[in-house]
Structure formats: C-alpha cells, structure tokens
Amino acid sequence: MTTQSRATLADVAMLAGVSSKTVSRVFAGAGNVSADTRERVLSAAKRLRFRPNNLARNLRHGGVTNTVAFVIGDLKNPFYFHVAAGIERELALSGLTMVLATTDDSPDSEERVVDALISQRVRALLLIPIADDQSYLEGERQLGTPVVSVDRPARNLLADSVVLQNRRGMAEAVRSLTAIGHRRIGFISNPSALYTQRERLAGYREALREVGVHETAAWERLDDDPDISPELAVQSLLALPEPPTAIVAGNNRGSAGAVRVLRNLEPPVAFIGFDDFELADALDISVVAYDPMELGRTAARLALEHLADPDSFTKQVEIPTRLIHRGSGEIPPPR
Amino acid sequence: MTTQSRATLADVAMLAGVSSKTVSRVFAGAGNVSADTRERVLSAAKRLRFRPNNLARNLRHGGVTNTVAFVIGDLKNPFYFHVAAGIERELALSGLTMVLATTDDSPDSEERVVDALISQRVRALLLIPIADDQSYLEGERQLGTPVVSVDRPARNLLADSVVLQNRRGMAEAVRSLTAIGHRRIGFISNPSALYTQRERLAGYREALREVGVHETAAWERLDDDPDISPELAVQSLLALPEPPTAIVAGNNRGSAGAVRVLRNLEPPVAFIGFDDFELADALDISVVAYDPMELGRTAARLALEHLADPDSFTKQVEIPTRLIHRGSGEIPPPR
DNA sequence: ACAACGTCGGACAGCGTTGACATTTTCGAT
C-alpha cells in the first residue's frame, strides 16, 4: 500500500556505490564506463526499478521535449485518423512521439489548446487550421518551433503546409464526366466554407467552363449546416426540372449520402466522390483518391526538416490525387 | 535568424521589476499579488512572449506529467481511432492530454514502447495488450501508475480492463439466425488468435449448441495469416458440398470481405458482422454494434478513478453490444 | 505611540538530470 516513490539516479548510485554521474553515463549511453561498473549500475537499477526521468533530462537540455503535437478539429473523421497514423509513423523513425489534441472544431479553443501545448514545450506543431487567423503563432515560429499546417493553409502566418491537389483532382473527375457527354453535373458539399471545399468547387467550375458550361449555380448544393444531410442535397438535385445526369461530391460525407440515394436509381446517375472509402470498390463507386497517411508523413517530414535546418525556407507541398474508375463515374448520360 | 531563446520567469521578473517568485505567483493563479503588480507582470510577460514551462513545473511537482499514454498495435484500424477519440475526449475534461504510441503489432516492441513512455512520466497507461505477458508492468502499477487494458484483458497483471460483450454479442447474433431456421452457419475470423475473436467464436458455438448443433468445425474459417483475405474464407465456405445458409464474421475486416462476395448471390446468404461500419446501413448489413468511443471514454475514466483513489480495487468493465437488424441478417434459409 | 495583524514580495533550496571541468586510476612505453 505504501506507495514508495520512484528511484532516482542518486538512489541507484548509492546502491551501486558510485556517483550519480556515473549512473547517468550508463543510462545516457555515452561516456567511458568500465564494464564492471556498468554491470553493477545496471543490476542496481534493475533492483530499484529505476527509469530515467525524461522530464528532468529534457529540462536540463533546454526545456524541450521529444513530442510533436498534432492539433485536430474533430477526431471522429476517419480521414484525420489516417493522417495521424502517418505522422506517428514518421515521427517514430526519429524517436519522437505524437500528442493528439482536439479543438472540437471551435475556432476559439484553437489558440487555447495550442497555448497549452506550447507550455508543454512540444518540439513542433502540426495543425489543421480552424480559426481564421493563425498569426498568434508567429512568435513561436520565430522562437524556432516548426509549425506545419495540414490539409489547409494557415492564415496570416508563414508556415510550411501540406495540402491535397484539390482543384486539380476535382477538375480531373469532372472532365472525365464531360468527356463521356455529361453536361448537367451536380456538386454537393457540406461544409462548403472550408478551404478544401472551395478549391474543389473551383476545380468543378473550371472543368465545366472548359466545355462551355458557365452557369453552374443551379447544380451546386453548398451547405454549412451539419444538420443538413447530404442525402437531402442529392434529392433536391434530382427534383430539378432538368435533373443532373451526374453528381460529384466534395468529401466522403457527401459520397456516403449520394451512395444511399443513388443506388438502384433508374435511369442511373453517374457519380464520383472525393476521398476514397472502405467498400467503395464493392459498391463500384469511382472516387478521387489520395493517400491520407502520406499527407501525415509529409507533414511530419516537413517539421523534422525544419527542426534540422531552422533557417530553411517555408515549403508548400501538394499531395497528388488520382481518379479511380470503378464504374459509377463511367455511366454515360441517358439517351 | 538569431533564434533568441525563450523567456523565463526570471526574464519577466527583471522586466517587471519584481522577483521571479512573484511572477510565478501570478501564473500559478494563487497567492497574494496586488492588482497593480499583477498588471505589470502580465504586460511584461506579454511583451516577452513568456509561456510557463510545464516541464520545469512538473519536475518541481514530483516529476509527473499531465499526459496519459494510449498504446495501440496499429493505427490503421479505424476502430482504434474511435477508441482514441473517446479517450481524448474524456481526458480533456480533466485537463490531461493523450499521447499516442504504436507497437506495429509486434509483441517485442510493446515493452520497449511502454518503457519509453514511462520515462516520459505519463500519468497513466492505457494499452491494447499485444504481448503474451504484461507482468513487466507490475512494478509500475505498484508505483501508482494506473494501467488500463483496453479491448483485451492483460495477462499476468492485475489491471483495470474494458472489454466488449464479445461472447454475448456474437451469441445473440447467431441466435437470431437460428431463430429463423438457419442451422448451417459459417464463422470467419482473421486473425483468430486474439482474445476478442476467441470469445466471439465461443459465443458462436454456444448459440449453435443451444439448438443441438455440436459439430461446427467444418463451418469455421479461422486464420491468422493477414495475407489470407476474408473473401477467400467466404468463398471456401460457399464451395462446401453443403454450403452454409448464413455467415457471421468476427470483425469488420471479415464483414468487408463477406460483403464483397455475398452481394448479388442467388439464393442469398444471410450475414451478420461484428463491428458496425460506414455504409452498413446503405448496404442493409446487419451487425453486432457497440460504441467504440464509449470504450475509450470508459478506459480513460477508469484511469482517472484510479488516479483519484490509488487504493481502489481493480475493475473489469464490459461495454454492451447490440444487434442491429438491417436486412442481411433476416434472410431466411432457402426452401 | 505601540503592538498585533494582514498583505505583499523576496531569498533560498531543491525537483532529477547532465555539461564542464577536476581528479583519480590504469597501463603501456621507456
């Protein structure tokens, strides 16, 4: 019951009959320690269940930790999870660990959360920007903490960033539809205010303009109320006097909704989603896919590079997307 | 360019013309500081971009941090992600942060990873046990670090644990099949060596015994080679001289495989999966579902309770499952 | 005018570790 406290260097030193510095040398790996002494120290440490205290170690070394923070809006989106996995994987290679923090998608809490992380002295900060302004991080950046914005560019802050080829990917998808004759193409997006969605919308419009379609507003269903289900958006498109012959979705939320509505429709409506998802192959759904883990890995790599060379210029990296044909995007328009 | 170093209490104190202790008092919230002094300190701190160093603070307070570690085998499984989300959510309520560590599903690295985390002085340890033996954690537990094993019980270690109602959930699913006349019911599981899969298998057998079916070996497809796809397991069941009229899967991997094979089969084969998944509703797939976030939340809560009352008894909590009828599990046997 | 008290601020030490430097020991070469 008596919770005995944890052993320290000094305790081990006492038991082994050496100075604490020697014990430190044994555990820090370096230094010249005779095999005999090392042996004694190790066995004493084992007996006392000694674990070096990284807290103290880090403090001694200038008060920085081995952790990198990843700040997410909302953990429930599986997309972020894969990104996190990529980050973790890449960091582990360099002996760093990842702490995960969430802001509940609330712009206000972003600064609070980041503040707390900085107090924890994280080595670097990876974040998916939510607030409209990340200028509050400027000071940190100047102090040498690498900041990498993921999936969206930061605002009012010079920082490395990793984003997807949103515009290009969506344009490619829409072009593949226009190539087989589609002209009335619907676009659903919710939330649509995000950078990624705006870019994808731009790609959609761009591809349609290329075939002479300039008036797309009627086919666009842009919502920002999470309570409006994508299913409703799709249905409202289908209810138009001249319904679209194809629909594209700005994210996997839209895809899930579209799949539910479009299944078994007669005549079939072509569909292409953005973001791949489990079972998309079983459902023959064409999508604009990319590697979310690669997104994370790249973000981590940028942070590591910046750590290695603090004076390097900030970089903007784009992760490529690719259109996967599975059938739903190859349905020609009726007639 | 010149990376000026971070401001400390002393720097702020100097600028504000007070002692560092006074600055400390301002930031620690407590203490008697006149409004006037507080004002001066705060403005000096702001000017220097001062952030209290939690590392030093924690060291001073006995060398423990505000972080709780969650050790996962492999981040790619979306299931773990939801668990992690639940943990994060619950910890945040108590001002704790979560660090995520992975062991790449390798039993050897488990102890190494955990060791590193303990060196970081995490407050508590939540882990999904992979190794066959967690006795190496016994010392930590005695030193007061709460250890909670998640999804599977720990071996050779007295620790809190949170698991699912695996056996009961699967038995319920199988009973719902036998109730509508099924007797030849296949079971696919890969990897099958895991605790969860063994329990679910036991539930499957139990439910079949209740209706007089004792010989189930022929219907069981238990693999442990990740290269063997669940699709193959399902196909081999269908190739039997007397193929099963219904199939249940031990995890979502199996469900995905089964869905791919069973779609559009004639006559249809009933199916129930374990673990819910996105679009299961669109595909009319019946599943044994549960709340993975609740699993995480409960794990975190157990750790917090143990932290609050170190002498409390260890608890075993079961998270309930429930059978969701969506159609695929309600298909009667042919004839 | 003086004691008694409350408020505010400071000096000091120490949390566990390690870098800088000092000292002792070892051991081969002469």
Added chain:
DNA sequence: ATCGAAAATGTCAACGCTGTCCGACGTTGT
C-alpha cells in the same frame, strides 16, 4: 621503476519553476 597519456570516475552548478520561510510594509485598535 618512472612517466605520460588515456580511461574512468567524481564534483559542482544549472536547466525553470515553486514550496517554505521570512521580512517589510501598511492598517487597525487600544
């Protein structure tokens, strides 16, 4: 045996912060 260099070990202070203790005020009541 003697010397010197290299190897092994030790001493001390400091990383940034806060708990403890103590002193300097200002205020109040007598």
